[in-house]
Amino acid sequence: MARIVLSIEYDGSSFEGWQSQPHGRTVQDTLQAAVTAIAGHEVALACAGRTDTGVHATVQIAHFDTNTDRPLSAWVRGVNAHLPESICVRWALEVDEDFHARFSAYARRYRYVLLNRPVRPAILAGKVGWQHAPLSLPTMQDAAHLLLGEHDFSAFRAAQCQAKSPVKTLTTASVTRQGDLIVLDFEANGFLHHMIRNLVGALVFIGKGEAPASHMGELLLMKDRQLAPPTFSPAGLYLCGISYPDRWHLPGEGRIIATPSIVL
Numbered sequence: 001m002a003r004i005v006l007s008i009e010y011d012g013s014s015f016e017g018w019q020s021q022p023h024g025r026t027v028q029d030t031l032q033a034a035v036t037a038i039a040g041h042e043v044a045l046a047c048a049g050r051t052d053t054g055v056h057a058t059v060q061i062a063h064f065d066t067n068t069d070r071p072l073s074a075w076v077r078g079v080n081a082h083l084p085e086s087i088c089v090r091w092a093l094e095v096d097e098d099f100h101a102r103f104s105a106y107a108r109r110y111r112y113v114l115l116n117r118p119v120r121p122a123i124l125a126g127k128v129g130w131q132h133a134p135l136s137l138p139t140m141q142d143a144a145h146l147l148l149g150e151h152d153f154s155a156f157r158a159a160q161c162q163a164k165s166p167v168k169t170l171t172t173a174s175v176t177r178q179g180d181l182i183v184l185d186f187e188a189n190g191f192l193h194h195m196i197r198n199l200v201g202a203l204v205f206i207g208k209g210e211a212p213a214s215h216m217g218e219l220l221l222m223k224d225r226q227l228a229p230p231t232f233s234p235a236g237l238y239l240c241g242i243s244y245p246d247r248w249h250l251p252g253e254g255r256i257i258a259t260p261s262i263v264l
Contacts, residue, residue, distance in 0.1 A: 001067055004075055005093045005101065005250070006035075006045075008060040012088040012234070013126040018050045018060070026086060027051070031062070034082035038075065039068045047210045048101045049108050050241045052194070054126070054234035058260055059090070061242050063101045091251060099248055102254045109172070109241025110196045112184040112232075113260060114204070116177075127260075128181070129200065129236030135182060135207035142213035143206045144184070146220070147173040147199065153192055156202070156225035158231075161193035166223075168192065175203065187241065198225075205229035 011026050020028045028045055048061040075092035090217045114129045115121050121128055147170050154166040172187035186196055219228050241257035244250055
């Protein structure tokens with residue numbers, strides 16, 4: 001039995017998230033069907049982080065087990081031949097059986113790309129979030145700084161979240177601007193359901209001048225989702241980095257990061 005790791009990139013616009021569903025319109029279902037075609041038997045994929053409907057990934061890590069002997073190139077080019085244009089496998093690697101795409105990871109990175117101009121996007125529709133009102137970058141940066149460290153993120157947790165604890169440690173919470181694009185980067189040991197989109201919603205609320213930067217700290221202390229601003233659109237959200245211990249010898253020395261090309 002071999003355990004194969006795949007690095008996957010996908011446009012989430014046409015999928016109802018990662019997680020398998022009876023109707024099959026998910027990234028997991030589509031990818032599993034393609035891998036099954038090459039393996040010659042049913043496979044079950046486990047991923048590093050489940051993404052929601054409309055959320056993209058410049059790097060998603062998944063693994064599966066197989067008794068089929070194939071060259072690594074078959075798990076890339078062969079699988080890609082069975083995938084739609086919106087998904088591709090970037091590389092494949094064989095690892096020890098105690099590797100797990102989700103449980104072996106010690107950090108994940110997400111990026112939210114926000115178009116900040118009066119007119120909605122056309123070419124980038126579905127690839128970026130949009131806010132027509134002017135946003136104060138310094139105020140958003142000050143608010144984001146308050147998120148760093150270990151906190152109870154209950155105020156930014158979806159009601160359907162199944163995480164055992166709302167306490168997470170953010171090591172990165174940055175806000176930068178590239179022309180009309182505001183780029184928000186987050187890295188943590190784990191994330192709650194809708195946590196990034198809820199954080200972006202609060203940062204935009206603060207950036208519009210609806211509340212001071214200190215309001216972010218108040219939201220953390222209140223731990224009440226109903227008191228926080230609405231969840232932001234999934235369109236600009238990308239899973240773009242996953243960190244693993246060096247012992248696995250994954251590309252990038254275990255720290256796999258790819259950024260959306262639209263902001264490079």
